[in-house]
Amino acid sequence: MKVFIRIVIFSILISMAYWGFSNYGIPQVIPELPPVEEQISGSMTMDQYIALGGKIFNGKGTCTLCHNPVGGRAPLLVESGKDGAPIGARAADRLKDPQYKGKAKTAEEYIHESMVDPSAFVVTGFGKPGTNDTVSPMPNINKGSIGLNEAEIGAVISYLQKSAGVQVTVKLPTGPAPVAAAAPAEPQSAKTAEEAFGKHGCTTCHKIPGIxxxxxxxxxxxxxxxxxxxxxxxxxxEQYVMQSILNPDAFTVKGFEPGTMPADLGEKMTAKELEMIVKYLLEKKG
Structure with a gap:
């Protein structure tokens, strides 16, 4: 009987700890619509197209998640770094690299190729461990959870060229202006943990069992x-996983740099998605 009572008391204490963390340790989780294709048409000016490219680069494309001065896990693209000038200015030099085995013939084509087939050429020191810089850790940005279309990719390239101070060679997209969009639907939570991983780009950086x-x-x-x-x-x-998602810099795993993981997932993820992700990760044994 005493053992039973101890178990009950322990269970109550754990439940209270979890409740307390859930109510006071977790910031407000605000639902957000999943990324949608940007409205692009032939009516855009080049300045508008370039600005859109910057928006995608810093947002939907998740480029700055890795291409930033903090983590050092990917070459810098809009700033000068240890590997040279911004990518818009150094792209042509990549084509002359003896290790380059891709199909691009121009600087614009090289940047495009780097986005849709990143392993075509891997900058020295930035390949997957154990591959001798032959395989890139970067995902194909026209597939998976990012899924940029060709017009969006072109916008990003134009932004990178403009940022580097070189001539923008990307052609403006053609086609009629889009019709007025309908009122956005109510924010929808992912239905499964797998869907939530894709929606929030988790698999872009992490290996997740079963994915x-x-x-x-x-x-x-x-x-x-x-x-x-x-x-x-x-x-x-449960507390550790939640903290890792909502306040990633509170603890950084050895071998990884703080500031690499986005700190705003608490503003983008629904409470239901957070719950599903935590449950999924703790139930998977391998």
Whole structure:
């Protein structure tokens, strides 16, 4: 009987701890619509097209997740870095690199190829570990959870060229102006954890058990269920995973740089999505 009472008391304490963290440790989670294709037409000016490219580069395209001065996990694109000038200015030089085996003939084609077939040429030091810089960790941005269309890709290229101070060679898209869009639907939460991973770009950086698409910019989440309760003292597994999503810089896994993972997922993820993701990661054993 005493053992039973202890178990009940322990269960109540755990429930209270979880409730407290859920109500006071988690910032407000605001629903957000999933990324949609940008409205692009032949009525746009080049300045508008370039501005749209910047919006995609810093937003939907998730480019700055890796291409930033903080993590050092991917070459800088709009700033000068250890590998040279901004990509718009150095793209032509890549074609002359003895290791380049791609199909591009111009600087514009090289940037496009780097986005849709990133392993065609991997900058030295930025390949997947163990591949001798022959395989890129970058996903194809015209597929998967990012899924940019050709007009969006062109906009990003124009932005990169303009940022580098070189001539913009991308042609403006042709076609009629889009009709007025209908009022946006109510924000919808992902229906499954797998869908939530894709919606929020988790697989762009992480290897997740049971998910084919995978990245290695962030920690491998395989086997997380076995170590989540042992990583940060005082946090039970659910608390640790939630903290890692909502306040990623509170604890950084050894070998990874702080500031790499977006800190605004709490503003983009619905409470239901957060719950599904935490449950999925803690239930998967491998």
């Amino acid at each position: 084919e698409e995978a990245g290695d910019v962030g920690p491998d989440l395989t086997g997380l269920s076995g170590r989540a309760g042992k990583t940060v003292k005082g946090l039970i597994p």
